[in-house]
Amino acid sequence: MKLLIVEDEPNLLSVLRKGFTENNFEVSVCLDGETALEMIQNNDFDVVILDVMLPKVNGIEICRRLRAIKNFVPILLLTALGTSENIVNGLENGADDYLVKPFKFTELNARVMALARRANLDTQKPDIIKLEDLEINGKTKLVHRNGKPILLTHKEFRLLYYLAKNKGTIVSRNQILDNVWDISFDMNTNVVDVYINYLRKKIDKPYNTKMIQTIKGFGYILQTENE
Amino acid sequence: MKLLIVEDEPNLLSVLRKGFTENNFEVSVCLDGETALEMIQNNDFDVVILDVMLPKVNGIEICRRLRAIKNFVPILLLTALGTSENIVNGLENGADDYLVKPFKFTELNARVMALARRANLDTQKPDIIKLEDLEINGKTKLVHRNGKPILLTHKEFRLLYYLAKNKGTIVSRNQILDNVWDISFDMNTNVVDVYINYLRKKIDKPYNTKMIQTIKGFGYILQTENE
DNA sequence: GGATTTCTTAAGGTTTTTTTTAGAAAGTTT
DNA sequence: AAACTTTCTAAAAAAAACCTTAAGAAATCC
Numbered sequence: 166m167k168l169l170i171v172e173d174e175p176n177l178l179s180v181l182r183k184g185f186t187e188n189n190f191e192v193s194v195c196l197d198g199e200t201a202l203e204m205i206q207n208n209d210f211d212v213v214i215l216d217v218m219l220p221k222v223n224g225i226e227i228c229r230r231l232r233a234i235k236n237f238v239p240i241l242l243l244t245a246l247g248t249s250e251n252i253v254n255g256l257e258n259g260a261d262d263y264l265v266k267p268f269k270f271t272e273l274n275a276r277v278m279a280l281a282r283r284a285n286l287d288t289q290k291p292d293i294i295k296l297e298d299l300e301i302n303g304k305t306k307l308v309h310r311n312g313k314p315i316l317l318t319h320k321e322f323r324l325l326y327y328l329a330k331n332k333g334t335i336v337s338r339n340q341i342l343d344n345v346w347d348i349s350f351d352m353n354t355n356v357v358d359v360y361i362n363y364l365r366k367k368i369d370k371p372y373n374t375k376m377i378q379t380i381k382g383f384g385y386i387l388q389t390e391n392e
Numbered sequence: 393m394k395l396l397i398v399e400d401e402p403n404l405l406s407v408l409r410k411g412f413t414e415n416n417f418e419v420s421v422c423l424d425g426e427t428a429l430e431m432i433q434n435n436d437f438d439v440v441i442l443d444v445m446l447p448k449v450n451g452i453e454i455c456r457r458l459r460a461i462k463n464f465v466p467i468l469l470l471t472a473l474g475t476s477e478n479i480v481n482g483l484e485n486g487a488d489d490y491l492v493k494p495f496k497f498t499e500l501n502a503r504v505m506a507l508a509r510r511a512n513l514d515t516q517k518p519d520i521i522k523l524e525d526l527e528i529n530g531k532t533k534l535v536h537r538n539g540k541p542i543l544l545t546h547k548e549f550r551l552l553y554y555l556a557k558n559k560g561t562i563v564s565r566n567q568i569l570d571n572v573w574d575i576s577f578d579m580n581t582n583v584v585d586v587y588i589n590y591l592r593k594k595i596d597k598p599y600n601t602k603m604i605q606t607i608k609g610f611g612y613i614l615q616t617e618n619e
Numbered sequence: 620g621g622a623t624t625t626c627t628t629a630a631g632g633t634t635t636t637t638t639t640t641a642g643a644a645a646g647t648t649t
Numbered sequence: 650a651a652a653c654t655t656t657c658t659a660a661a662a663a664a665a666a667c668c669t670t671a672a673g674a675a676a677t678c679c
Binding site: 620621622623624625626627628629630631632633634635636637638639640641642643644645646647648649 | 651652653654656658659660661662663664666667668670675677
Binding site: 318319320321353354355356359360381382 | 624625626627628629634635636
């Protein structure tokens with residue numbers, strides 16, 4: 166599920182990102198209203214979380230403009246306490262829900278899920294990826310191969326999950342760095358190699374068919390050996 | 393899609409080039425503002441990525457001068473953190489978008505695509521080239537002939553992809569060197585010949601119709617044998 | 620606050636890819 | 650047909666990409 170978070174307070178933003186990433190959302194973020202508008206129009210987000218107070222174009226204005234051009238992406242507004250006129254205003258301008266700061270993450274999460282549900286998104290597909298005898302459960306974060314449980318660390322899991330999401334296509338180290346590590350261009354690291362090695366030890370070494378393949382010069386691919 | 397990257401920091405430049413090349417852009421690069429201006433006027437780039445801090449002529453000045461002579465090539469500015477006055481300045485001088493360093497590659501990529509889309513470029517054709525029973529997928533980097541997968545190395549793939557992009561026209565060794573190797577005019581190498589040979593072994597040798605043809609005195613062409 | 624786990628970096632070793640070299644083959648010109 | 654140019658091929662040399670390990674840093678757990 167693709168989620169956009171528009172929030173200019175860096176601490177809150179980073180907490181939100183982390184939280185939703187943990188729940189297997191594909192999270193994009195941005196810090197101001199103008200960029201938000203553009204991103205929303207150029208992408209297919211399932212839900213947008215919008216702070217009301219934003220630089221350049223505020224959250225309510227974003228709602229208004231989007232609805233004016235018939236964009237009905239589900240929007241949840243975040244408002245500060247004691248600004249109840251904002252809430253009415255926001256809902257009148259096309260927001261679907263709101264939440265008053267400060268809030269608990271689980272509450273926000275629940276509301277986002279509710280919005281997605283309302284938009285008829287398939288929110289409860291099991292989120293299990295199967296590939297041969299390998300099974301990855303995005304919900305419980307458990308991995309099994311051949312019925313046997315495999316314990317992965319957090320990073321290992323995210324890497325495997327990303328590879329699995331893209332099963333059958335080659336993913337480059339850059340793509341992996343972007344999506345699994347939230348690194349911006351550390352141009353000199355081999356973390357990916359190292360983690361691929363960790364993963365291999367756990368999910369490939371003990372078995373005959375190796376699922377993680379190196380495509381030299383391009384990156385890695387998760388697939389069955391022959392093909 | 394033709395892209396110009398103007399950046400004086402060699403590491404960043406090389407990562408950017410690699411990243412965009414990976415995504416099948418035709419990438420040109422340059423390291424200073426003066427050369428950039430010249431290149432932009434003499435070529436038809438679809439998008440220009442411009443660092444603000446540049447030797448000789450800075451990025452914002454480049455924008456200004458280009459717009460002054462009615463050149464409206466889409467420009468994306470790269471600015472360092474904490475220089476927000478630069479951003480306003482840049483946008484006022486005709487830049488179309490900006491990105492603050494450090495950034496994730498995917499984000500830059502998304503914005504470049506957005507710019508291209510805005511300029512009405514066809515950004516979402518599937519990027520699969522078919523020629524008889526030969527199929528080249530620029531996205532997955534996989535090549536099939538007659539349904540069978542063929543494993544190519546990175547350079548082999550790029551060479552084949554370039555030939556395929558120009559299917560039906562002769563490409564000279566120099567053109568190939570320019571576009572596949574990033575060499576301009578090293579007239580003392582026969583890498584191209586050697587790689588053509590490698591390619592032939594993989595995609596032609598095992599089949600009856602040979603697709604890579606030599607045109608003596610000119611270069612090579614990818615096409616069906618007869619005709 | 621100490622112990623444990625996880626993450627990151629760096630270095631050495633291995634494999635694969637890329638480039639160069641040089642001689643053979645094929646085609647052109649005189 | 651001999652001399653010359655261009656192209657092809659194989660193999661050696663060089664470079665790059667990748668793997669593995671180990672050790673220190675950071676985060677987490679108890």
